[in-house]
Amino acid sequence: MNEMEMQLSRLFNAAVGEPPKQVTAHAARRQALKRRVIACVSATAALVVAGSIGLVVAANAIVPHRAANGQPQVTMPKYYFEMDPTNPVSGTSENVVRSVATGAITGRVHCPGRSSLTLGATTDSRQAFFIECLTNSKTGKSDETRIYRFQVSDSGRVSGFRMLPGGNLPKFLGQNMAVTADGSLLAIAEAERPEVLVINTKTGSHAVWHSDALPGGAILYPRDLSFARGDRELAIFGSDYCVSGSVCKPVQEMRVVSPAAKGGKVSSGRQVLIKSQLVPLKRGSIADAFLGPDGRTVLATVDTYLAAGGTSPGVRVLRFSVVTGKAQRTLFNPASYKQALITYVDQSGRFVLLKVLKKHDEVPVFGMIDHGKLRLLQPIRPRVADVIAW
């Protein structure tokens, strides 16, 4: 210690003097106990407040109803998938992943082959997407289908693109597709033959549902597919065609076959919807129909014609009860649109994507039904895209 430090030491000692009061161990321990009690009370109060806030937020959040099969609840998708099979610039499919909030492109998928047709996704849209790519065979005709699987990350990037086991389908022209909530089964309709192929995505094994002659002689040509009650039921919606020579009335109907993974004859399935239940035979048609995840309701788009003109003055999206056989509720009834098509329904049945055409427009726009209104997808613009899914 140098001299200055010693002087400072003397100054400090002289200035400090003696403390007027004594601090006791008992007082310190009592203060420690008081601090602990206060900390406990504060933590409890914070938990109660946080819990209350959580309950209020949870009560107000948009949460879709729980699927009947006990699958986890589905939240609003963060990304959607836009598929343009006829890109004139590149000559190939232009498939992009876009943010629902901003419309910004976050990822791209290149379909190996000539073009892509449809897309299916699992409950959690990021878990697994399945894309159907068409390729040219040696004859130059698109008659080979390959199904690929990929994931979309939290940031919207595409990863893990690979062919599905059993996804190479020569001499098969795939059309519409459906996937179970857990991604274990994939159903795909053949465009030229009345049959539906069901693929086990883990083993790659195939099962086929053949459309044979229904009572009356008509054959159901499958169009829209949907799974219900987990992977047990497969709903096939389509139009009946009369076999040449037979006398029958062509109608539109939905049949549910089960167990979905087994395959068999479509005629063995039970009829859950017939066109006349939603619209008189000569006054309109059902554009799309998908069975809800609980198997009790059908989501359908109905076009109604003018009696004489044959134009389409009205379009409605409604929910139909399989139990009562009647339309339950109109979800969307736009006055300014002349056409609407359901392009995708997520596994919860809550988030419905629509392709709509305004009365004086030629190019459609895409949006989702939200509390009876159409919320257009970002970026809001007419699109040549053919398939939009999430």
Added chain:
Amino acid sequence: MNAAADEFAQFVEVRERALQRTAWLLTGDWALAEDLVQTALARSWPRWDRITRRDDPEIYVRRVMINTWSTWRRRRWRGESASEELPERPAPGDVAAEVAMRELCRDLLSKLTDRQRSVVVLRIFDDLTEAQVAQILGCALGTVKSTMSQALAKLRDEPRLADLTGLESR
């Protein structure tokens, strides 16, 4: 538990005055110094077993004290409350000289930053080694040395210190 309580009580009995003096040099107020020491002890007590096993209890308590004081310094409101009674008691002896000395001490220390003040008090008044000061403040030995050097340089320029102690300025 009883052994720990006995040990704690013994430590408080022996060291509380020294701790209070250090606290006074930091705070410049006996009431605050008492609060500071009691808070530091209250924070140390729940971990007393661990402290005595792993550390020098005095170093630990002083570290808690310095950290608590730094936290109080950062707060706008310093926990003071109005009271009808004056906290200071009338002191016997040469009040004027004592007050002058105390004021000078407070003024000198108030010119220093919090860290400089801590280093000067711990190093000069408590006569701790530089290594112990570094341990209390949680910094490097070199930092203690340079902080001490800067603090002394500041104090050297203070003419009242030279007048009082007879120390010649540079």
